[in-house]
Amino acid sequence: MPGNGEGRLISLALRCYPQAWRARHGDEARELAALLAEDGVPLRSIVWNYFKGATRAQLVQTRMIGRLRTGVAALVTATSLAAVSLLVSVLPAPAGAASVVRADITSRARAAAQLAAVFESHHFDIGVEQLPVSPSLVGSILATKTSGDSTGNNGILGRISGTCAGGAGICTQGLLLASHFSGHLVVLVGRVAKPGEKYAESADVFRPGEPLAGSTLLGRTVEAAVPMLDRLHVDVLWEVFGNKTCTASAPDDSYQLTGGFAISTVSICLEAAPSPRAAMGRRG
């Protein structure tokens, strides 16, 4: 059996899971950890595996609609959710699962129409609204919203994840709904933006499918990046480290590109921060 300190580590890892998960599996998971420890499985391996599982569980629960603005976020998301997402996105509806309605997006170009058809066929009071989005989010569900005093979200049993357009990142590609769902809901779906149109939602600009995918700009200094950016013929704004807004003011040449997102089909906002070397130099 794990000792007190070890038990605390297990408890800490389990506390990272969503409440609903802990209510269902918590006691058994604690006991399972003890049994595995008795079998000689290293405690650090058990704890680490629970931490990874908790990350995955939390991410699955979270709506993956926000911008994945850092490479780290994208990496964590991709590694922890890939299996879940791909699995859920390709599987048919559970056999005999009459109480669950599954609405998948199988064609990004027809995403809104596909969802609307499913909702209509089940007489759901669910509308579909399309919003202009950056390329990798086209054909994905961005969010769901209720109106008035509706309790619409209570009818959503789960979100089906899949890869985003471009082949990377995790996007919501469908919904699992209770068949008795009677609330009012609006599902926001990403569509291709018109030329110059501002995006309502945008993904990391370096993600596959996005304007700077495949470029070698990430991590470069501003001085090195600017000439390359000039060749892209897009308006570039800057979100300088510590400043939450995008402006036309270019940062110091020594700053490094740390991320970014597309604002519209013709403009992007790049994040820049002092390079670690420069920052250390300043501190010294």
Add this chain to the structure above:
Amino acid sequence: MVLRKSEPDGVGHDVLRRAGDASVLILTSLAEGPKHGYALIQDVRRFSGVQLGPGTLYGALDRLELLGMIEALATDARRQPYRITSAGTAALGEHLDALERISSVGRTRLGFAGA
């Protein structure tokens, strides 16, 4: 009507194709009969040599249950047993067929045909 994703020609209906090893191992174990988490880990280690981590196990169980491939059995005990459903059985069968086809091609190309 529920929409489905269509598979590319020639791929068949191996819905576990990209499901991850843990899901396949768990379904294979449950094909023998219902088991709870610890028994699953022990069985998987026995027949495959793979040590499933507990976090991996629960993640896969939750996914498989959501997808209707396994179901939790009623119990008063702390340990929750699961059993494979007909959908899970069918999916596992398709997946094993696909693996067999790949194995056959691989053996042939390695010159082990008929071995």
